[in-house]
Amino acid sequence: MDIISQLQEQLNEMAMLAVNTFGTLQRDAPPVRLSNNYPDPLNPTAAAAAAAANPNPDDPAAQPQPQPGAAAGAAPAQLQAQAALAQPVQAPPALDLDEHPKAMSHALVLAAKKFDALVAALPLSSEEDQLKRIKELQAENEVVGSELQKQLEAAELELKQVEVLFNEATDNCINLKKPD
Amino acid sequence: MAMATSSSYPPPPPYYRLYKDYEKDPSSAPEPPPPIDGSYQLFGATYTTDVVLPSLEDQGVRQLYPKSPDIDFKKELRTLNRELQLHILELADILVERPSQYARRVEDISLIFKNLHHLLNSLRPHQARATLIHMLESQIQRRKQAIEDIKQ
Numbered sequence: 001m002d003i004i005s006q007l008q009e010q011l012n013e014m015a016m017l018a019v020n021t022f023g024t025l026q027r028d029a030p031p032v033r034l035s036n037n038y039p040d041p042l043n044p045t046a047a048a049a050a051a052a053a054n055p056n057p058d059d060p061a062a063q064p065q066p067q068p069g070a071a072a073g074a075a076p077a078q079l080q081a082q083a084a085l086a087q088p089v090q091a092p093p094a095l096d097l098d099e100h101p102k103a104m105s106h107a108l109v110l111a112a113k114k115f116d117a118l119v120a121a122l123p124l125s126s127e128e129d130q131l132k133r134i135k136e137l138q139a140e141n142e143v144v145g146s147e148l149q150k151q152l153e154a155a156e157l158e159l160k161q162v163e164v165l166f167n168e169a170t171d172n173c174i175n176l177k178k179p180d
Numbered sequence: 181m182a183m184a185t186s187s188s189y190p191p192p193p194p195y196y197r198l199y200k201d202y203e204k205d206p207s208s209a210p211e212p213p214p215p216i217d218g219s220y221q222l223f224g225a226t227y228t229t230d231v232v233l234p235s236l237e238d239q240g241v242r243q244l245y246p247k248s249p250d251i252d253f254k255k256e257l258r259t260l261n262r263e264l265q266l267h268i269l270e271l272a273d274i275l276v277e278r279p280s281q282y283a284r285r286v287e288d289i290s291l292i293f294k295n296l297h298h299l300l301n302s303l304r305p306h307q308a309r310a311t312l313i314h315m316l317e318s319q320i321q322r323r324k325q326a327i328e329d330i331k332q
Contacts, residue, residue, distance in 0.1 A: 004300055004303050004304060004307055007257075007300055008297065008300055011293065011296055011297065014264070015293060018268050018289075022271070022272070022275070108265075108268070109265075112261055112264075112265055115257075115261055116258060116261060119253075119254050119257045119258055119261070122253065122254060122303075123310070124253055124254065124303075124306070126250060127250075127306070127309075130306070130309040130310065130313065131309070133313055134309065134313055134316065137316035137317060138316065140320055141316055141319060141320050141323075144320050144323045144324060145323060147327060148323050148326055148327050148330075151327050151330045151331065152330065155330050
């Protein structure tokens with residue numbers, strides 16, 4: 001395929017990768033806690049237990065899920081939502097949420113690099129250069145064409161001569177005359 | 181409403197009568213019409229025979245790369261590629277922070293794509309000339325080869 005079509009295909013591929021990336025992220029994103037008044041969708045049982053019992057002030061900070069710490073309830077819901085979106089879930093689909101975006105963004109960056117490589121491989125030259133080259137080639141084509149024509153005519157002449165001699169030889173052979 | 185089993189198409193144009201004596205006298209029949217030049221109407225739409233790539237402004241799309249008689253295609257293509265990557269990252273950020281403002285970013289990304297495609301399309305005449313050069317070269321090569329073959 002010619003390089004411009006390859007570039008166009010690469011561009012379409014990049015668009016498709018971007019769309020797939022965002023679509024997959026949106027599809028697989030876990031539900032997010034919006035406010036402390038509602039139960040935590042990521043961890044419903046722990047939330048219920050924590051809400052029933054007295055909340056432990058020293059919740060482990062390493063806990064990735066946004067626990068409804070009543071003491072730390074001052075944190076705005078937006079920040080929690082952001083944290084939930086950005087961090088992996090401890091439930092089974094943990095692999096998807098972490099590996100997929102990495103793989104997809106890797107593919108996107110690779111596609112962009114390929115596009116750059118194709119751009120670098122473009123054999124570009126200015127329009128005047130091209131027109132000049134076309135004129136030169138046309139002139140050379142004329143010269144070579146006329147020479148070819150001359151050669152052709154000379155060869156045809158030779159062919160006629162050979163034909164005449166051949167006819168003579170065959171006549172002599174048929175009539176059994178000595179060649180002179 | 182039942183359709184007619186044999187729908188009636190319009191009859192063919194009656195020009196065939198003009199060619200009654202074509203076999204005996206070819207010049208008695210009218211000449212074929214000359215090829216159309218310029219713009220023409222077809223099924224209510226206007227088309228033009230002048231094949232030229234409409235500029236971005238004609239299509240109502242903002243042009244992101246600088247307009248000049250000769251454009252450094254490689255540089256512009258690379259710049260637009262970087263812009264595209266940045267905008268994709270920006271879209272991802274916006275979706276996390278302020279998801280309701282995605283529309284503007286998506287518009288920007290589609291604008292960049294349109295510009296990129298337009299740049300690539302404007303490279304096509306260059307490709308056509310390069311193809312012509314290649315064809316001329318191969319023709320010259322073939323002719324030279326034929327001369328050599330004849331000489332032998």
